[in-house]
Amino acid sequence: MDGYHVPDATGMVKLDAMENPYPLPDALRPQIARLVEQASYNRYPDPNASRLKARLREVMAVPSAMDILVGNGSDELIQALMLACGKQDAVVMGLEPSFAMFRLIAAFCGMRFIGVPLRADFALDAERTLQAVAEHRPGLIFIAFPNNPTGNLFDPAAIERIVQQAPGLVVVDEAYHAFAGQTFMPQLARFPNLLVMRTLSKLGLAGLRLGMLAGARTWLEHLDKVRLPYNVNVLTQLIAEKVLQHHGLLAEQAASIRAERGKLYESLCSLPGVAPYISEANFILFRVPAADAVFEGLRARRVLIKNLHGSHPMLAQCLRVTVGTPDENARFLGALKESLVAC
Numbered sequence: 432m433d434g435y436h437v438p439d440a441t442g443m444v445k446l447d448a449m450e451n452p453y454p455l456p457d458a459l460r461p462q463i464a465r466l467v468e469q470a471s472y473n474r475y476p477d478p479n480a481s482r483l484k485a486r487l488r489e490v491m492a493v494p495s496a497m498d499i500l501v502g503n504g505s506d507e508l509i510q511a512l513m514l515a516c517g518k519q520d521a522v523v524m525g526l527e528p529s530f531a532m533f534r535l536i537a538a539f540c541g542m543r544f545i546g547v548p549l550r551a552d553f554a555l556d557a558e559r560t561l562q563a564v565a566e567h568r569p570g571l572i573f574i575a576f577p578n579n580p581t582g583n584l585f586d587p588a589a590i591e592r593i594v595q596q597a598p599g600l601v602v603v604d605e606a607y608h609a610f611a612g613q614t615f616m617p618q619l620a621r622f623p624n625l626l627v628m629r630t631l632s633k634l635g636l637a638g639l640r641l642g643m644l645a646g647a648r649t650w651l652e653h654l655d656k657v658r659l660p661y662n663v664n665v666l667t668q669l670i671a672e673k674v675l676q677h678h679g680l681l682a683e684q685a686a687s688i689r690a691e692r693g694k695l696y697e698s699l700c701s702l703p704g705v706a707p708y709i710s711e712a713n714f715i716l717f718r719v720p721a722a723d724a725v726f727e728g729l730r731a732r733r734v735l736i737k738n739l740h741g742s743h744p745m746l747a748q749c750l751r752v753t754v755g756t757p758d759e760n761a762r763f764l765g766a767l768k769e770s771l772v773a774c
Contacts, residue, residue, distance in 0.1 A: 432538060435531070443735040444762050446753040449579070449607075449714050451635035453684045453756065459677060466669045476665040483668045486675045487643050491629060497619050498648040500655060503662050505606060505630040505642030506532055509573070512602060512626075512644075513540040514657040516570045524569035526555060528580060528743040530604065533573045545569065549745065553581040553708065557589035561596055570599035576615065577607045580739055580751045582710030584613055594622045600650065602626045607712035609634055609685040610692070619646055626650065631671060633713055634681045639667045688713050692754045698764050704771060714753045721774045722748040728770025734763050 440447065455463070477483075484499045493499060502508040509532060513523060517540050525533040527546035537544040545567050547560045555574075564572070572593065577584045594601045603615045605627055616627050626646035631639065641663065644651065674681070692710060699707040699717050707717035719725045722740035729736060737751040752763060 432535075435535065438735065440735050443730075443733050444755070444759050444766075445735055446755050446759060446763055447735045447737045447751075448637075449633055449712070449753050450637050451633060451681075451684060451688065451713070452753070452759055453635060453687070455635065455674065456677075456680045459674060459680070462673055463670055466673055467666065470665050470669055472665065474665075475661045476663060476668055478661055480663050480668050483663070483672045486672045490675050490678045491643070491645070492616055493645045494617065494620050496647075497645050498651045500644040500651045500658065501663050502642045502644070502658070503664075503667075504632065504640040505604065505628055506536070507658075507662065508628055508642045508644045509533065509602075510536050510540065511654050511657050512571060512600070513537055513542055515654050516599065517542045518570075521571075522567045522569040523571040523573070524563060524567060525573045526560070526575070526578070526585075528553075528739075528746050529573070529575050530579050530606075531742070542571075549578075549581070551745075553578070553583050553745070555585035555589050557586070557592055560589075560593055564593065564596055564598070568598050572597055572599070572601045573604060574601065575604040575606070576613070577611050577711040579606065579712065580714070580737070580746070580749075581716050582708060582712045582714060584611060584711045587613065587615070590615070591618070591622075594625050597624060600624050600626060602628055602644075604628045606630045607633055609682070610689055610713045611711040613711075616645065623647055635684060636671060636674060639671055641667050641671050685713075688754050691757060691760055695752075695754055695760050695764075698760075702768065702771065705767075714751055716746075716749055716751045718748050719750060719771070720748065722750050724774045725767070725770045726750060728773050729763070729766050732766035732769060734766040736763070 480501050521542050523537045523542045524545045534544045547563045550556050608614055628644050630642045696707055699705050704720050707715050726738040739746040739749045
């Protein structure tokens with residue numbers, strides 16, 4: 432196995448990790464500074480994160496009958512799901528290409544991962560997926576909505592068919608919900624085997640590492656058995672709860688990112704040899720004639736994006752860029768034009 436490699440971004444325009452490029456609003460910083468000053472570092476954090484969960488329920492519109500589990504990023508929740516479902520010969524299923532951690536975590540949790548290919552246009556192949564469900568009987572299915580790294584939203588009706596026919600849990604990963612305008616959160620009451628996962632990383636709190644899972648209490652009580660105690664630290668609980676009191680400020684930043692996404696997409700469309708894909712997330716996947724050379728050209732010009740060439744056959748010659756600030760996007764586009772010419 433290979434570990435999850437994170438490249439050094441020192442001195443770079445950092446557009447490789449789907450982070451919110453905007454810092455916390457100035458109005459919030461004094462309030463957070465007081466929380467940090469007054470926090471009880473000598474005590475363990477609230478093991479149930481009760482106040483934080485109450486705020487998440489309100490902000491994320493979690494149905495009243497559903498419960499919430501919080502984790503040290505959504506990665507920890509993915510691991511908890513696989514540990515809880517990972518009996519002998521258990522199968523976890525996902526769509527591919529998608530979030531790399533689904534397959535990676537399955538491997539070190541001892542589960543057999545079945546990846547169902549997307550269509551050539553990265554749409555969900557419902558019939559092929561349902562055939563795989565019937566053949567492999569997975570105890571756990573992950574569906575990213577929108578998908579990473581392709582950025583598209585799958586057909587909700589196709590996802591509902593998968594949920595209805597799945598023999599186990601279906602987790603809809605909504606890491607990019609703030610940029611998408613669609614969610615499965617209201618569907619939790621309709622489908623007893625459905626769970627919805629989210630993270631605050633893309634909203635601007637990546638440094639806090641906070642993920643949440645919403646679903647029926649019956650399931651989350653079992654998942655809580657494999658959660659490590661005190662997994663969400665004091666500062667994450669305090670700061671996230673405070674920032675979520677001002678969720679409107681984060682929503683404004685998300686709206687700015689969506690607007691920049693449209694401009695960036697149009698700019699990429701205008702470049703000869705560049706083929707971008709429409710995105711409902713905070714990044715854009717695009718194909719170029721020589722991805723490795725273009726990626727190195729960008730890096731030489733101090734712009735860091737994600738090179739996906741070689742990660743999956745369907746991503747041949749593909750690069751992925753996070754939507755940044757207007758200045759960051761302009762610097763990326765300038766460096767991209769120069770790199771394309773040089774190639």
